[in-house]
Amino acid sequence: MYKPVHMSFCLETTKLTYRFTGQETALDNIHLQVPHGSIYGFLGPNGAGKTTTLKLVLGLLKKQQGHITIFGKPFEQHRVALLRQVGALIESPSLYSHLSARENLQVLQTIYRCPTQRIHEVLQLVGLANTGHKKAGQFSLGMKQRLAIAMTLLHRPALLILDEPTNGLDPNGIIEMRELLKAINREQGITILISSHLLPEIEKLATHIGIIHKGKLLFQDTLETLMRSTQQAPVLISTNNNTQSLQLLQAQGVHAAAENGHLLMQGVSKEKIALINRQLVLAGIDVYGIHAQHHDLEATFMDLINH
């Protein structure tokens, strides 16, 4: 009998593995750990396995191997009770295009049995309170996305699972969505698991990061730890003699390469940079500048999936 469950995790998967018929492994031993109260950014390129993971977590795909627990309870045995506390938006919004925003929410309100007043509250929250009888099929993509978010929030879930919620939104829509998610996380304490391939968005939103690539979870921790734990930022050196400098660096065992008229060094500490500078000067080379490249999430992400 499986007994995992770290109670500090709102959602946890253990050894989650999935294969589509006749295809290679889509997910390989995924240990996803989403802490309570966090905004967990689930990052990965297209086809990395993000949506497959989220569909398994929600029971939309039949689990083959591994365990899923939500709020400390195994998903399979407590599916209905757990789904009552989860709001989910997977891929494109699921809306009944022949119904108005209010009617779409009524469909769910009937199932969740939440107060009718809640429909107005969530419509106001996402700025759709004045759409009247307009059918959801006539909404813009941004409005559809906001209505879908309203549908996930209707029953006051404790965990929100959003798969690429900013897909197709214009820059203004993306900012609105980000602010909305931050607000509901901060004010209502809702844990948010959000998948995306938009790195800058996740960087601005998430407290925790999971990076998946080719079905494998490459990294998982806080955003801060991710930025710290990856190798030191690459350092650029500009000199008057790059060829001689490169020979000197390589003789020191430093990983360096010439790039756009500079030398790019990888994995060097602050002390080592000072030493290299002294040696270059002693060798009669003029050093015009030494500076660390800004190491953002995108660079970190590329480092992780390329190595």
Add this chain to the structure above:
Amino acid sequence: MQLPFFYSFKSEWLKTRHSLSSWLTICGAFFIPLIVLFQRFYYAADSAAVNASSRVWQQLYTDNWEYMAVLLLPMGVILVSSLITQLEVKNNAWKLVHSTPQKLHIIFSAKLAVILVMLLQFFVLFNIGICLTALIPAVFNRHIPFPRQAFPMMAYLRGSGQFFIACLPIVALQYLLSLQFRNFLVPVGAGLGLLTASIIAVKWKYGYIIPYIYGTLKFIGKQPAAALYTLPLSYFCGFTIASWLLYYYKKQKD
């Protein structure tokens, strides 16, 4: 168990609001009575004789069911049964339905119940339509009397009930197909194919084994006793169980 089903049914019923399936049910129910009504106005002298006769209700029942039983009713059932699940496919909403806190058997049975209730709704409206074909000409044409014969409620109920049972195998098989195939053309194509086969096979000695034939057999009144209740109900149960198993064990529910 009963309450979740009630709420699930209510939610499913809300989805049919302004939908093609609900319009099809309403328009389909009044389509033939409307044609019969025009006919009765046009041949007012004949209509007056029919309304004055002691068989007015039988006559109108036959006139209306003649067009409905063989082709239009089964076609309507095929379309409505497929359109109900198509609401989820078209709106990309199966994943929404399956991530709500509902047990699978509740989702399955609530959707099936919606189709059956729509079918009942059709029968009620159709029978109202038949009544109106007798009454409206009498209201607007003073040469046509109101029906002399009392309305044979029980006979109409029995007849409609038997047609309803005749439709059940179609409902169940169409539901099964539409749950399995996302492409609307598959269940509709299969349904129309089976319906055509049943019309061709109506004179065949063993035609009664075709699940889509019972409406036609009921109308021409030459069916074996088993084809009235036993066979259609057995098909309905068999198809529904198969449909549930296929739905339950489906690997991908999105």
